[in-house]
Amino acid sequence: MAVTTMAKAINAGLRKALEDDPKVLLMGEDIGKLGGVFRVTDGLQKDFGEARVIDSPLAESGIVGTAVGLAMRGFRPVVEIQFDGFVFPAFDQIVTQVAKHNARSSGRTPMPITIRIPYGGGIGAVEHHSESPEAYFAHTAGLRVISPSNPVDAFAMVRQAIACNDPVVFFEPKRRYWDKADVDLTADITSATSPFEARIVRPGGSVTVACYGPMVRTCLEAATVAAADGTELEVIDLRSLSPLDVPTVAASVRRTGRLVVVHEAPVFLGMGAELAARITEECFYSLEAPVLRVGGYHTPYPPSRLEEDYLPDLDRVLDAVDRALAF
Amino acid sequence: MTADGGPELIQLLTPEGERVHHPDYDVDLTPDQLRGLYRDLVLVRRVDSEATALQRQGELGLWAQCIGQEAAQVGSGRALAPGDFAFPTYREHGVAWTRGVAPLQLLSLFRGVTNGGWDPQAHNMALYTIVIGDQTLHAVGYAMGMQRDDDDSAVICYFGDGATSQGDVNEAFVFAAVYNAPVVFFCQNNQWAISEPLERQTRIPLYRRADGFGFPGVRVDGNDVLAVLAVTNAALAAAREGQGPTLIEAFTYRMGAHTTSDDPTRYRVAADLEAWKLKDPIERLKVYLARSGKADHDFFAAVEVEAQEMAVALRDGCRGLPDPAPASMFDHVYSEPHLLVQTERAAFETYHSSFVGGGH
Structure with missing residues (x-):
């Protein structure tokens, strides 16, 4: 090591x-x-x-x-x-x-x-x-x-x-x-685990949060904060986007009933859209709330002085978690 | 720009079939080899005309004709050694012929039963590339691989006058030059990129582009199979000897349409076509063979018979090409299992088997 x-x-x-x-x-x-x-x-x-x-x-x-x-x-x-x-x-x-x-x-x-x-x-x-x-x-x-x-x-x-x-x-x-x-x-x-499989990096029963790459750390930090309020996030590191490990996410959503997908990329036609459609189809009767997405906006990537406002951060992840729980 | 190719045009056989000599390039062929080239040219033209007819009959979705360019393709293809590797566009039917790709395999692509058609490794010829110019970079990469394998073979890469405007082709020139890759860039300047004349692609003769990249360029009479063979032999030899790339501009003419979907009467005049008919690659070799006594009437007649027999077999073979099984579209998307493709394939097969009789 x-x-x-x-x-x-x-x-x-x-x-x-x-x-x-x-x-x-x-x-x-x-x-x-x-x-x-x-x-x-x-x-x-x-x-x-x-x-x-x-x-x-x-x-x-x-x-x-x-x-x-x-x-x-x-x-x-x-x-x-x-x-x-x-x-x-x-x-x-x-x-x-x-x-x-x-x-x-x-x-x-x-x-x-x-x-x-x-x-x-x-x-x-x-x-x-x-x-x-x-x-x-x-x-x-x-x-x-x-x-x-x-x-x-x-x-x-x-x-x-x-x-x-x-x-x-x-x-x-x-x-x-x-x-x-x-x-x-x-x-x-x-x-080693197959690179084409997702991994649950933090188990939790309240809301599933699927993310990958740079957003995994952000979502784990959000999970720590949420836990202090009694909300247990199940954080899934997707790891692979093609193939997309839908079964791992679906199994989690059947437990939690809620899914938030987080990525830096714009949400429109992004990985979150695909995951939302598939989870809706596969877990329709388990869902307590619509699948929510947190990601970039439909704008060019902004000048760097604005990037903190563009990129999903801990607060935006928690905001989506709150909205999912409010349904 | 000179319509006849200008004084720099390398020629060993005039349009009238007269054998001429060039200070730098020559070939010394036996009568057998010369007759072999003639046979190649005639059979390739017959494949081309037969495929055009099959498209008109609805047996092919499309065909890209090579009529008029047979000498450029056969002459360069016959210069290759077995270990050399060719990268074609989608019009190199004459090159495919010289690499032993069966004409029916070419037709299978244009009939729509495959997006490939042959085993590239078995023929040392890559699959047809439809996106203009992409294959030039593949050719350079392959040549870089030969360098790393200490293989003293060479690569030949085909493209047209239109492709010389593509970024990839210019990047291929750069990569080949800086790595001194053993590749011969063979540009068939057939004067037309669908409807756009050469003047829309360049202000200087194409072979002179090579100067700017730092390797030699030559212009050869693309309708003269002997000159093409000689020039390609020299370029391949230079590549094999570690002298890096050469650009060959084969000055020729697209006698047919761009493809069977094109109508060239909308953009070019009949007089040009008539002028180029007088430079036909097959006719000039036939005249030379007959006048020099290297072939007789019986030989020419036998080639015609062979062409006719091949055409009949090609026609029957084309009509007999089976459609692929519907689920075969999922077969080789990936070379290792992929969850989405597996899922979609299963759903597709379930859907199809839901019909009475199990098929759709």
């Missing part, structure tokens, strides 16, 4: 993947000598060489498009998109090629590509550096979309993503990069 930040846990996971499989390659802007703008790939080029840890030209579509060719050749590329808002030049390659190639080739040419994207706000950044575009990718068949919320999961999940034969969009909650936890850096992924 070692006290490790999420950024260092991902770094250790990448290192392990590079050690374990010679077909694993890293590619991205500034990931080599600099070690990435968040230092997530720090030291990897020095130890694994420029042929395996590749500083790419400044072109996101080029990064993902060449990863497709490398995957066709039998490699397992792990590409870094420097910030959430810069993934869109690569959107075409991700949606039309990465996502569809396994189906198009009748399973002959899988696309074991991991696309790492630091996402979300709360770091006081300029425009395009704070977004949560995960729903676009979860909407696309052929992609898997996962997001760790803590260093322990990050260390396992990044390796599981790389080991997966399907393309995985791996959303890293950048404002949690510096969160620390005890991580067993010798842990094997064979014994």
Whole structure:
């Protein structure tokens, strides 16, 4: 066990993947000598060489498009998109090629590509550096979309993503990069929980709160405050957005009768909308209140001086919990 | 811009079928090999015309014709070694022919029974790519993989004049150049991107774009199978020897419509088509073979018979292609089990089996 930040846990996971499989390659802007703008790939080029840890030209579509060719050749590329808002030049390659190639080739040419994207706000950044575009990718068949919320999961999940034969969009909650936890850096992924399953991170009987990535810590903090008032939140870390572990959430809602979904992304057509529809269909007779959503507004991500008003925080989560309980 | 390709056009066989020489490029082919190229060109054209007819009869949803571009495709395809890998657009029927992809496999895509059609690894040819230019980056990535595998093979990547405006193609040029990737960019400039002429894509000859990226570019007569073969041989050899990419602009003409859904009479004049008919890739090789005594009447007749037999088989095969099972749409969305797809598949199958007789 070692006290490790999420950024260092991902770094250790990448290192392990590079050690374990010679077909694993890293590619991205500034990931080599600099070690990435968040230092997530720090030291990897020095130890694994420029042929395996590749500083790419400044072109996101080029990064993902060449990863497709490398995957066709039998490699397992792990590409870094420097910030959430810069993934869109690569959107075409991700949606039309990465996502569809396994189906198009009748399973002959899988696309074991991991696309790492630091996402979300709360770091006081300029425009395009704070977004949560995960729903676009979860909407696309052929992609898997996962997001760790803590260093322990990050260390396992990044390796599981790389080991997966399907393309995985791996959303890293950048404002949690510096969160620390005890991580067993010798842990094997064979014994780790599937990255495509949700996990109840705090049991409780009053209201189910489903969240992922950066919002898990926020919701756990809300649960602590709520408990002081006698309200027991059951906090579920979804971990995976595609596939979405509806059964775990449904089982919880059958116990609590109430569901609040929390994410930084805009609520309109977001993961919360999907979860609300599915839970309404599956748990209709268990629900004591409509499923409520807490998330970003239908606005561009605001200037950073306003982001505290845009992002869900402890109070907005508790407000939704109160509204759910008031029904 | 020069309509005839200008003085920089590399040519070994004139439109009149006269064998000419170029200071930098040549091929030395046996009569057998020359006849083989002729056979390729004729059979590819027959696949193309047969598929067009099948679309008119409602057997195919669409067909993208390659008529007029056979020499560019066969000449470059025949330059490839078995270990080389080709990345096509959706019009490279002649390249597919040279890679051993059965014409019926091409038709299966345009009939709508598959979004792919063949095993890319078995033919060293990627599946057709419909989004313009996307495959150029795949080609460069594949070539980067060859570098890492210490494989001294090369990649050839096809695209059209329209694609040169795409960002991905320009990014592919950058990546290939800075990594010195063993890739040959083969641009078939057929003068038209659906209705838009070359002047809507470029102010300079396309092959000269390569200069700005830092690798050589050449313009070859795309209707001259010998020149295409010679130029592609040289570019592939350079790639294999570690000299990095080359851009080949094969100067040709799209004699047909963009696809069977297109009506080129709305945007181009018949006179252009008539002028290009005089540069036909098959006719010039036939004249050369006949005049030089490398092929006789019996040979040409035998190729016609073979083409006719192939067309009949292709027609029958196309009509006999079965529709895929409805639930097969769920088969390969992912390569590992995915909860949503499993759930939807089960619901789909339950719904279908609810009909009398168990089918819908």
